[in-house]
Amino acid sequence: MGDLFGDGLDRAVQKAFTRPVPKSAGAQMRYLVKQLKGTKAVARMLRISQRTVERYVKDQIKKPRPELAARLEDEVKKRWQPQIRARAREKAANTDGLVIDTRARLGYTAPVGTTDQDRIRHLTVALPPRHAARLFEAREQGAGEERLREIAAEALKETYFQDGGRRAGSLEEVRFTDIEHLEFGL
Numbered sequence: 001m002g003d004l005f006g007d008g009l010d011r012a013v014q015k016a017f018t019r020p021v022p023k024s025a026g027a028q029m030r031y032l033v034k035q036l037k038g039t040k041a042v043a044r045m046l047r048i049s050q051r052t053v054e055r056y057v058k059d060q061i062k063k064p065r066p067e068l069a070a071r072l073e074d075e076v077k078k079r080w081q082p083q084i085r086a087r088a089r090e091k092a093a094n095t096d097g098l099v100i101d102t103r104a105r106l107g108y109t110a111p112v113g114t115t116d117q118d119r120i121r122h123l124t125v126a127l128p129p130r131h132a133a134r135l136f137e138a139r140e141q142g143a144g145e146e147r148l149r150e151i152a153a154e155a156l157k158e159t160y161f162q163d164g165g166r167r168a169g170s171l172e173e174v175r176f177t178d179i180e181h182l183e184f185g186l
Contacts, residue, residue: 004182005148009139010097012184016088021073021080025064028076029056033081046071061155092186093133100152101124101186107179108161118175123160131155149176 022028032042033053033178043050046068055061071156092098100123107118134151153176161167161174 003145004029004179005135005152006139008184009135009148010077012087012186013088016084016186018082018084019081021076025062025069025072026059026148027057028072029053029065031076032056032079032112045075045159057072062103076161093129093136095129096186097127098132098135099124099127100156101181101183101185103181104176105176108157108173117132118177120178120180122181123156125156125160127155127159131159143167152176 003174022031028136029042033039033104034044036042039050039053039057044055046053048068052061056064086151103122105118106121106123112116131154135148137153138147157174158161
């Protein structure tokens, strides 16, 4: 399944970029060499030889293997426009919040006599800034997929199921499983 929540948060922030990420392997490699201040560090990070990095920088090699191309693109996107990325996270955490669009099995634990049956639901919910802040903070601290899922489930419980405290006050826990689709938006 991969890193569904973490990657989703990263993709949402990447939509705020003001300039396109370098496309060619040479341009991406030159960017990383500049960021990491040398070919040796880039070679170690990408698990290739320093000479190979130098050849990409000089455009002697133009087409990387698919797995190297994917690693290269991921590393560039992680470092691309850090101030824009920080501003987008800050804005989501303080004023705008975050939109979660998901199709997943959602259910909840509630008192006896209520229908707490899990079922597939498609939800698009605007999460308040405090929930966006919790998600981004957990992501930056290296929280795992399970922790990010718990935070998102708590946010959906409060925002969608309890409608900010106006209903379902006795709801105890929301289960968020069998995710078919998950996307975040700023």
